[in-house]
Amino acid sequence: MSAAVVVIGSFNVDHVWTVERLPRPGETLAGRYRSGPGGKGFNQAVAARRAGADTRFACALGRDPGAELALSLAAAEGIEMLALRVDEATGTAGIQVDATGRNSIIVGPGANARLDSAHVAGVADRFEGARVMLAQLETPVDAVMAGFAEARRRGITTILNPAPADAGVPDALWALTDFATPNETEFSMQLERCCGLEVDAETLAARTDASLHTLCRRLLPSGTVVVTLGAAGVFASRPEAARADGGPACLRVAAPRVEAIDTTGAGDAFNGALAAALAAGPDRDLAAVLLDAVRFASLSTEKTGAALSMPHRSELRARFLDPGARP
Template identity: 40%
Template sequence: MKNKILVIGSINYDLVVYAQRHPIPGETILGNRFYTFPGGKGANQAIAAARLGGNVQMVGHIGNDAFGQELLLNLKKNQVETQLVRKVKEPTGTALITVDAAGENTIIVVPGANATLKKADIDELKDTIREAKILLLQLEIPLEVVIHTIDIAHSFGTTIILNPAPAAQIPIETLRKVTFIIPNECELAFLSGKETDTFANCRQAANYLFALGCQQIILTRGEHGAYYLSQDQQIFAPPFKVSVVDTTAAGDAFIGGLAAALAEDLELHTALFRASAAGALAVTKAGAQTSLPDRIKLETFLSKHQQEVKTTKNQLESNQNYAEIKRSKK
């Protein structure tokens, strides 16, 4: 099916501690709560898109252990196709997450089985990549595999979405082949080597990448909203006002929401609007995949925030019209 969203990425088991604050190096503090959640950026984005109506297939490796079996069942429960999820000898990947009272998190990922994905595995999937409408990638699997996958997908004309997290040095010739690069401010700084402490600096960092041949960037800035950026266009997606509990999977919810909307051939400004709403909903609940909204919850949220929805739509459409006028003058 040509509307398929193919996710090639990590499948992790998250071990999450909630504390009043993050400890400093060498310090021991007491936490408030401890939970385990299914996670991994790849699996998170796959489930985020599937819950919002996307036709999603997951490619990844898990260990032949209890964590892996639980994660596999969870993907199936969320209507993600798992025929290409393989069990390997290495243990299932894990993520150690701490969340403070403000909902801000720090994450250490132990790749485990995720690190066993090879270029040869991707070569076996060329037909699957060719048939996909959208390919979603992150950097919790080996970078050489990501680069190889992008090369193959680009040769087929597949829409490629790359979430460059955790940040890594990616060859510029690879970034040029990506349809949408979706970093946060830290990841944009890493890719560009520029400061991103203000939006003006973020724009300059993006312009630097455009000068090198990158196509389109969607910058996520948390409570400051999201921006679609290209050489001659800028669209701002304002944030929704919500009570923050845990920001762990906000970016994954946004990306999954965007992919689901684009797979339905929705306009870019509408896709950004729905992605922002999905990200906002995700921060109101604890955990990664447990916080990802389904389509009913998203529509209910949009209905309850009608005034914000109206304002956001007007802003997005205004930005879109401005960008079209700007292009027409060139």
């Protein structure tokens, strides 16, 4: 087992409809329904655990069947829950997935909105031994700030996944962030919000490395930015201070060919696997760490669902590392 990863974030009960195509405004379509666990935080915690990390998850839950689902699943996965219990419905999400795997999502925060800095500070003793802390913004930013401040004091590497896309990131949180992991839309929106730059998200993957590197340096001058580009893989940009190993300032890692049926949670799979890879080997080559995470995320798209679609480390080895595995 690797050193620990701490995840701060949300748990949702997902309500998912699979349809041939996403509905137009005012349109009603027939589809197949299923329900299961999700929330960016829980997805990432499951991904980190299945990728091999000792994982602890700080969250807020209600006192309802959704909360019991979270606790039972975490126990089954071997995730240590650092949960605040509140008199509020556990978070929910409505998800539509089309025949190509694209999705649209509406989130009802519920208890997630009650996670606070006091609770995170109160469980800080459970951060002992952790090497990486990962957070998103489906919970209040003050809770994330408290966690990252504690991580900085303890020398824990921080990863901020600035999602959802319209979430505000205060300057003080950027200053506590070692790795930022936006997708194309999130990157574009944060550049506009934080830097006043208008960048078309749909053309990001086609930009030159030099152009993307410049944009990344604007967003997070002192940290590493990893932009996830869907089927095109990822682009990473490092500051000068992070290149003592002589590695490149920026690099791309391509995604492997997979038979994607549902992209829900793929970004969370990447983030959880990235956290686990960094925790397992802080001195590992960045390209190797990113390849590990990209492969993990790609495999997650071959299953339906969010948290439970996360592959296990054994599946990653069988698919990509064992002799005779397909590329």
